[in-house]
Amino acid sequence: MNRRLKTLLIKTRRQVFSEMIGNNPSLFHGEGxxxxxxxxxxxxxxxxxxxxxxxxxxxxxxxxxxxxERELNVVVACMMGGSLFFGTDRIKQEVVTEISAILGYSAVKNGDLYTGVTVTEGSVESERPTKRIFAVNRFVERVDTMNLLGRRADYEEGLRQLFRRIKRRSLLFVVGDFLAPVDMALLSKRHEVIAVIVRDRFEEFPRPMGQVHLVDPETGATLQTHFGERSVKKYRARIVAGDKALYRHLHRHRIRFVKIYTDEEPFAKMVKLFGGRV
Structure with missing residues (x-):
């Protein structure tokens, strides 16, 4: 485990176990x-x-x-693809790592079962349900060190696999950048689903850069192009349209969500989502 990850885990454990006491026993509480x-x-x-x-x-x-119910089944599904290997402040993969740690430590603190799942194209890997910190650390390290270049986060098949595999009603966090279309209608009927959207501000609000050499981190394809005002406008319109469709879908199926940017503090945003419970 590298020094950066160790520092992140120490900070996160302090936030979850030390900073919130008294009448705030857990980041989440059951809907069951x-x-x-x-x-x-x-x-x-x-x-x-x-x-x-x-x-x-x-x-x-x-x-x-x-x-x-006293015991929740908390499942954190990280949608891992090359698009997470991007960021201007820090890469999105690091934020996904921190969110996984926050949720894992919160589950352990609350005495709930925690299951970590990574989803990539053609692969859904799941840890055993656990109440132990070392198992949470192991999953968090796997998320942090996973090589994402050349991989695609297959939301369509990945979410279908999650529906098949998770039998017990769960508090299911789906963590990713949600740049691809999603359908969580079936999942939301069986589980309480919460979407955690991780983005970098630059990918939503890019600036003109002139002549650029672009590389697709999922496919490795390259492109030489002029990224000017017109290109920014077209790109921005696509992002806005995609997010509008995503929010409509989430609202329709009563799925709570939070968007966390790479320059924000994930713990503070998660606390706000749950109304101050930690």
Whole structure:
């Protein structure tokens, strides 16, 4: 493990285990609940919890009472491709690494099961579910050291494989740059899905650079071109259109999401996403 990664892990562990105490026990809490009992409706109860079948039989409104599951199954799926090998402040792969560590340490702190998954074209590799820090560190190191050049993040087949493989209802984080079209409709029916979008500001707001030599990190293809005002405008329009389609899809299927840029602090953005829970 190199010095940079060791420093990152120390910083992340301090953030998760030390900085947030008292009434903030975990970065996330479960959406899964176990049925406990039925009782007669009281003023102030959530009407969505009314059991209409029992209400009709007894001619009085009854509500279902649930208790929250103690143990969550937290799955972090990193969509690994050559496009992550880019960044002006630091490369996106490093940010994905840090996010994986934050979520892993948070799961361990909360006593939840953590499963790390890497998804590339033609390959979905999964760690065993764990509650141990050393296993989280091992997965984080794999994400950090993976050679991405020449690889493509296959969102279509990768998400399909995740649906087949993850049987138990989970809190599923899909982490990637989401520059390719995605369809998480099926996943969102079985799991609570959260999209973590990692971007570099330059790829969303590029500036004219004149004559440039471009290399596609996924295919290795090269291109000599003039990247001027007109090219920037066309490129920017494609990015905006792609993101609009992505946000529509996420909203339609009630998938929460957060966008983290390479010059931002991932921990702060994740805390904000979960309303201050760490």
């Amino acid at each position: 609940y176990d049925f406990s009992e039925l009782r007669e409706y009281q003023i102030g109860d959530d009407i969505r919890k009314i059991d209409w079948t029992i209400t009709a039989k007894l001619q009085k409104p009854y509500v279902k009472i649930f208790h929250e």
